[in-house]
Amino acid sequence: MKEEPYKLTAHELIERIDKKETNSEEIIGSLKKRIKDVESKVRAYVRLSNSHFSNLTPNAQDLRSTLKGIPVSIKDNICTQGYNTECCSKILEGFKPPYDATVIRKLKQAGATILAAKTNMDEFAFGSSTENSCFWPTHNPWDLDAVVGGSSGGSAAAVASDEAILTLGSDTGGSIRQPASFCGVVGLKPTYGRVSRYGLIAFASSLDQIGPITKDVRDSAILMNVISGYDSFDSTSINVDVPDYTKSLGMDIKGIKIAIPNEYFIEGLDKEVKTIVEEAINKLKSLGANYKSVSLPHTQYAIPVYYIIATAEASSNLARFDGVQYGFRAEHRTPNTEHRLIDMYNQTRGEGFGQEAKRRIILGTFVLSHGYYDAYYLRALKVRTLIKQDFDKVFTEFDCVVTPTSPTAAFKIGEKIKDPLKMYLSDIYTISVNLAGIPAISIPCGFTKKGLPVGLQILVKPFNEELLFKVAYTYEQNTPWHKMKPKI
Amino acid sequence: MAITKDTVKYAAHLARIDLKPKELEKLSQQLQEILGFIDKLKKVDIKDIAPTSHILPLNNVLRDDKPAESLSSDKALEDAPERQGNFFGVPKVFE
Numbered sequence: 001m002k003e004e005p006y007k008l009t010a011h012e013l014i015e016r017i018d019k020k021e022t023n024s025e026e027i028i029g030s031l032k033k034r035i036k037d038v039e040s041k042v043r044a045y046v047r048l049s050n051s052h053f054s055n056l057t058p059n060a061q062d063l064r065s066t067l068k069g070i071p072v073s074i075k076d077n078i079c080t081q082g083y084n085t086e087c088c089s090k091i092l093e094g095f096k097p098p099y100d101a102t103v104i105r106k107l108k109q110a111g112a113t114i115l116a117a118k119t120n121m122d123e124f125a126f127g128s129s130t131e132n133s134c135f136w137p138t139h140n141p142w143d144l145d146a147v148v149g150g151s152s153g154g155s156a157a158a159v160a161s162d163e164a165i166l167t168l169g170s171d172t173g174g175s176i177r178q179p180a181s182f183c184g185v186v187g188l189k190p191t192y193g194r195v196s197r198y199g200l201i202a203f204a205s206s207l208d209q210i211g212p213i214t215k216d217v218r219d220s221a222i223l224m225n226v227i228s229g230y231d232s233f234d235s236t237s238i239n240v241d242v243p244d245y246t247k248s249l250g251m252d253i254k255g256i257k258i259a260i261p262n263e264y265f266i267e268g269l270d271k272e273v274k275t276i277v278e279e280a281i282n283k284l285k286s287l288g289a290n291y292k293s294v295s296l297p298h299t300q301y302a303i304p305v306y307y308i309i310a311t312a313e314a315s316s317n318l319a320r321f322d323g324v325q326y327g328f329r330a331e332h333r334t335p336n337t338e339h340r341l342i343d344m345y346n347q348t349r350g351e352g353f354g355q356e357a358k359r360r361i362i363l364g365t366f367v368l369s370h371g372y373y374d375a376y377y378l379r380a381l382k383v384r385t386l387i388k389q390d391f392d393k394v395f396t397e398f399d400c401v402v403t404p405t406s407p408t409a410a411f412k413i414g415e416k417i418k419d420p421l422k423m424y425l426s427d428i429y430t431i432s433v434n435l436a437g438i439p440a441i442s443i444p445c446g447f448t449k450k451g452l453p454v455g456l457q458i459l460v461k462p463f464n465e466e467l468l469f470k471v472a473y474t475y476e477q478n479t480p481w482h483k484m485k486p487k488i
Numbered sequence: 489m490a491i492t493k494d495t496v497k498y499a500a501h502l503a504r505i506d507l508k509p510k511e512l513e514k515l516s517q518q519l520q521e522i523l524g525f526i527d528k529l530k531k532v533d534i535k536d537i538a539p540t541s542h543i544l545p546l547n548n549v550l551r552d553d554k555p556a557e558s559l560s561s562d563k564a565l566e567d568a569p570e571r572q573g574n575f576f577g578v579p580k581v582f583e
Contacts, residue, residue: 096566096567098563098566099559192542192543206541236542236546236549300528301528301532303525304527304529308529322504324578325568326568343579344578350505358500358511358515359519362496362503362505363519365499365500365502366491366495369498369499378539379530381540382538382539383529383532383534384540385538385539385540386534420518420521421521421525436543437542
């Protein structure tokens, strides 16, 4: 019997399309059916109304194109022309961007079908569980009572539940890798400057990157081929040639030097996760890699540095949401008083932002304010230098760094949402990567006794994604994890 | 350091965010905890360390001053909550 197309990876589908065994119409039909069957349990998508559903039509069926009409699902903070892009926030209610983000334009040119419904996320990417969405929390396909991670939780869950073939997320402190780890899929954060952020609604501009969340490493490489490259519309885009990433999917990692940072294997790391990650490292060794323990001495400062820099940048980036140009505007509630502009700003932002957004904007405003700037913001920028230097030093001697992606497997919905600090700590292994601007990938490396996936994180030098793919692919092809599917 | 309710109120004012009394109460307490955690940065020796605002060796990215296509005013005003002619409509600014 022929396999349902929704179960397959993009590269398997491309092969079948080339052999005329399927086509984009059939793939989209199959995906629609799958979404209908399981979405009420997972809730990976937002605004999946009937009208949005019917917009699942191929916009490019050119068989010579790279993606041949294969559907791609997009996080709700990446602009899609004419289709709502709301960052899962009330303050962007009804926003229909008048233009496409560069990554969307590139996907369309490569023959992708873009889904009109977007994937769920923590409001403005503020969170690690997708519980901060103004819509609803997404449920983990491996345990419907557990979180999917965040902030790109909708994308990761859609891939894990076969409700998407390919997806894009964004990563500011782990928002691609941590949900990929919690959902047992592959998530890549590219080098800062590798992928254009034009049309990505900014959270923290010195940290944000767009990247793929996919079923396997080859699909990740295929998407990176499409979305990478210089863009004059993003002043932080770097003009470095884009190699064909699929060419680096070899099977030889003999002699590769791996660094294992001591600071990532201490208190706070779940015992089961630790064992699973150590087994994965031994697997890499048996495949020919060498490893040695190293120290990244400033690791413990990554979270405080991040929560100063990211909130400072967010407070500035989110100043644009004021009820004037787009989205939500609060109504004038006291008819007998004069409605002044400043009242409109205060009310719109007070009612339009969720709790975590308010917390971060106010913290960011505080650390930048007169009298505190030097003590907090400037100090954080200096410690950021030290964190980056730790990595620079390790990469003079080693090819890559291998760590757990997150200290635990997926936690329960509601478990950490009332304690912001506890939530922030679930990004402890992913945040340094953004501060240093380097690329990293999370790939599945096993399951806990309760059946929850665990992620392995691999880090390399800037613009060295090829090595990242090589190591990740070799591990993946020699282990069964990427073939596992949740029973929903 | 200790963050008082007045400090939070002032930051919220700078950020143009109306906070309900209950929100102010809760936020002050949470920000106090977060700042307590952040305070461990004070232990780091940052003498002679240059700040990193972003990791790229890029400064002042410029382009030629050539006109290019841009959005029409109609298109740019499409999402506005209030439009007045070819402008964004807002409540009164001055008394």
